Amino acid sequence: MGSYTYPKYAYVPPAELVLKPGGVQTVPVLIVGAGPVGLTLALDLALKGISVTVLDEDDTVSLGSRSICQAKRTLEIWHRLGVADRMVAKGVTWDQGEVLLGDQPLYRFNLQPEPGHRFPAFINLQQYYCEQYLVERCLQEDKVDLRFRSKVVGVRPDDEHVEVDIQTPDGLYQLRGQWLVACDGVRSPVRTMLKLPYEGEVFDDQFLIADIRMDADLPKIRRYWFYPPFHPTDSVLLHRQADNVLRVDFQLGRDADADAEKKPENIDKRLRMMFGEGARWEHEWSSVYKFSCRAMPRFVKGRVIFAGDAAHVVSPFGARGGNSGVEDADNLGWKLALVINGHASVSLLDSYDRERGAAARENIRQSTRSTDYITPKFPAARVLRDATLSLARDFPFARALVNSGRLSRPTPYIDSRLSTPDDTRESWNAAAASPGSPLPDAPLGDGWLIEQIAGRFAVLTFADRAASLDIAAARAVADMADEIPAFTPILITRDLAGAPDGWNTVLDKEGLATRRCDARDGTTYLIRPDQYVAARWRRLHDSSIFAALKRASS
Amino acid sequence: MNTLKHELNLARPDDVYNLIVDAHNGLTAEQSEKLNAALVLLLANHVGDEDVIREAVAAARKSVTA
Incomplete structure (x- = not known):
């Protein structure tokens, strides 16, 4: 199953176990998790001259295509690290979305109507490619020490360091970091071992992701159907990915039988309804999922810092998960580098917690609203939702209310203490980037x-x-x-x-x-x-x- | 004569939409219908313009019968 050949990265027995030097070695930064967030941070720090040690329990990339929509802001960050062009070349570029009711297009939206930007609003590229390209870029950097099959099984923070126990095929050893950044995903073992809270709302609706390979000349846009004829009770999302892979995401409702839905013959039945009896495809990856919106109350706990899904998780509508994780890394990298080099005090890291905490709350708010729109929680909410849909064809105002996902944009850091407020005697166009906002491209x-x-x-x-x-x-x-x-x-x-x-x-x-x-x-x-x-x-x-x-x- | 606005007239449309949805939270179906009716009458009075209201009524009717 699958068109992608998973790389197998070399496990190198660590010097700590081979040479057995006395005492525990200390490194500036330990990063736990070689996913998109951990790898982005590792590259950013390395390019700023900071040595990083990345620990990952596995020796390959993400299993399954998972996070596929890579936003403009993410591409801008990855461009600075030297990997974005390769991703754009491989991925499917898109700026537009279409919303359909039944089999009728309701309207289209353009996320980047004005030309003159280095990167498009989005590319779709499977997470495994993103990780592969990031790993390959890391392997060119002497300051990134990537350690595969190295599972963190113990964490002991103190005021100056964080010591970890690392399980390898050759046994257990210890490393000490001045800082540890946990980029180890939604089930973050580091967060769990430190017994830190991770609370929020769990949603009951179930969704089926069917990633299939199919030679079909479909438009390079995001399409979202409400009540399509091929899935009349709920909604369906369709994206194109690299290698002629399609992402089809079926809303299944609360009462669906996940085990039955996962069976290939049942997935095929749904796909035949959608693409017709004559269509042919191969399965790439499938998953029946529910989701939650959660966040840690604080992303910085002494010398342990959390980023990406380890710190916060949202529903997938809006592509705010992976992208916000990469933004976390981008926000943290320069601050951590200044602190490690002695050019800023540790308190600079409070601004990471504040800025990215606020971003996570905003992403959760947006994503929860999209989820509530797509899966109305009570009958009156569905009546209102359906009214916006039935008005949307004739009334532009109603299109603005249709919410199939408010797509990821970089969050402005309103009231950040790092920003200098405008001089009130000077006037600015409201559309220009104010302090705390990302610089526009041109x-x-x-x-x-x-x-x-x-x-x-x-x-x-x-x-x-x-x-x-x-x-x-x-x-x-x-x-x-x-x-x-x-x-x-x-x-x-x-x-x-x-x-x-x-x-x-x-x-x-x-x-x-x-x-x-x-x-x-x-x-x-x-x-x-x-x-x-x-x-x-x-x-x-x-x-x-x-x-x-x-x-x-x- | 004023006409019904077709373009967006709300600064924060998602906020207003969710305000209305959330007002129904915890109500029975019958209470929800009553809330909608009360809301329509309050807003109609606020709009005040009979031509606009007539146009809105026709559009709403069309949206459920077309």
């Missing part, structure tokens, strides 16, 4: 705006002409670029002549970057290493930048 120079912010702080200043920049302020900013925390000064202009020393000056040919940042001559942004806006001003002023940098890194 074409810039020979590349893209997001490519300019490569894992460190950046000062973005806009000038009509490079020569018109305030020379004294430009020099003062360039002079402090190598102080702590280091940043890259970037000048975005329509005229490169007279570019100042110490600035990376790039041409905004199309003016899109300028427009998307609502920039005027002198407008300056401070961008965090995770490409979020920390502060913005209408003029270049070195002491404001210095203060905002301190605030964003402490």
Whole structure:
């Protein structure tokens, strides 16, 4: 079964067991779990010069296609780590969705209507490919020590370190990390061993995922049916994936018999109803599932940090699970690197807990609403839901109420203490990225705006002409670029002549970057290493930048 | 003459939708029907414009009989 050949990664007997050095070795960061979140974090830290040790109990990638919708923000993060282009090349790119009632299309939506972005709204790519490409990228980095068949069976945190017991084919050994990041999934053994709470709402509705390989020339869009003729009682979601694999997700209701539904002959019966008697397919992976929305109250517990599903889990509608996990890693990486290098105090990590805790709560809120829409909890809710559907064809307002999943977007960190609030005397277009929001992408120079912010702080200043920049302020900013925390000064202009020393000056040919940042001559942004806006001003002023940098890194 | 708005007129549509759905939580079917009726009358009075209400009534009727 399955078109994908699972790689088998080498287990190397650890030096700790082979050489038997005295005492327990200490490493800067232990990451538990080599899934998309753990691997993303490992790469990000390694590229920032931090050695990481990744422990995974298995020696291959995700079994089954699982999380398939990789959002634009995730691709931007993976691009910084050097793996996104390979994923886009392999995956199925999509920007549009279609909602159908019965067999009639109700409406289409476009998640990225305006061109001029390095990445599409989404690609669909099976989780095993994502993990494989991330592992292969990690294997190129000396600072990533990937240890397969290494199961963490004991965790002992103290004030300075976290010691773990690791079970391998050659026996048990101990390692100590200054920090441990648990990216070990929804059933997180680390969380369980530490007896930390993980509470939330469990949903009773059952769904069947049937991933099948079929040669069918289907449109590259997300399609969602309410009451289709081939599954008249409930809803069905259809996605295309790489290798001609389709994801069909049937809503089964509360009373379905999971064991019966799992049988291939019963799955085939449903698929024949959908695709017709003449269609042919092979099964890739199937699963009958229920889901829950849960989160840990705190993601940081002393020197143990939780990320991804280990910290929070949502329903699949909206593609907010895997994507929010990668965003966790992105938020954590630069902060942990500053702390480990002694450039920020440990309290910076509180902002990881706050920012990503708020993001998790927002994702859970959105995902719970989608779930409640798709699986109405009481008859009156179904009546209202069905009314929105029956009005949606004729009334655009009702389309806005139809909720087949509010698709993943990066969560703004409203009121983050790392952000410097706008000067109230300065006005900004409401659509521009305010402090705490991700920087929009746009074409810039020979590349893209997001490519300019490569894992460190950046000062973005806009000038009509490079020569018109305030020379004294430009020099003062360039002079402090190598102080702590280091940043890259970037000048975005329509005229490169007279570019100042110490600035990376790039041409905004199309003016899109300028427009998307609502920039005027002198407008300056401070961008965090995770490409979020920390502060913005209408003029270049070195002491404001210095203060905002301190605030964003402490 | 005013006409019925077809385009979205709510700043946070999901919030308003869930506000209405949640109002039914824990009610019997009969209570739910009564709630819907009361809500329609309250909102009709607030709208105030008979032409708009007539258009809304026709659209709603069409949505359940078409």
